[in-house]
Amino acid sequence: MGFYDIVQNEKCAVVGQNMGFAQCFTPKQLKIRRGGGLEQNRKAVRSSIDVLLDPATEERLEFDTAVAQLAFDSKIAVVFSLNSVLAARGAAKARLIKNMQSAVAICQKLKCNIAVVSNADEPVELRYPNDLIAFGTLLGMTKLQSKWAVSKALEK
């Protein structure tokens, strides 16, 4: 089973392939739009993109069933990155994970394609596939769903 990741630059993509990923996508290879606020999320799912990255932030969750339905209809993968959790500090980290869990629950209800990635900017921020699978279970997915999120979700 091949594992896939999204990273921010070619350097991390090369290191990631040595860590067990079949391919590490960079922003040049996939059409990625960063979510967050309600307008950002809505605008992203209405455009022709491949991936909606981080629809949840540490502020109020602005990812609702309407956005999830549009993402499902347009075959857009909803992607949650580990890097956003590592970058948050203090109580914001807890709020962010809580919002991510709620967003995952909405995506599961509407059967959206969910992926879990590292979105690393430096090689030290990369994580091995098993660690990303464990992070996925923290967001509320089962082990099998989490494995899918790291492998088949981004497989073209």
Place this chain on the structure above:
Amino acid sequence: MKPYPPTMREKRRYIVLKAEAESLTVKFTKEEIERALKTAAFEWLGILGVVETGFWVISADEREQEAVVRCNHESIDRVQAVMCLIDRVNNKKARFHTLNVTGTIKKANSS
């Protein structure tokens, strides 16, 4: 005192972790590795969470930059997730990678 019957005993699992720094030349001491793991566990799981998961740092190896932590069989995923969320050891950028999950310390030390 009588020992617990086998059905009531906590089913322990030992997770072998490897510390990887930003640069290959940076090596952490045994105390730094242990402190990073314990701090992360208490920060992410809390005191009650550590109690529920049965988390404990068994040993750390400076030469191999590896550590063995213990938890119960129901909380392997949670503990692994916490370990992957560690991004610093002694204020230097680093990550922990799970090498193996075993049922005995002997297997953990030999892997």
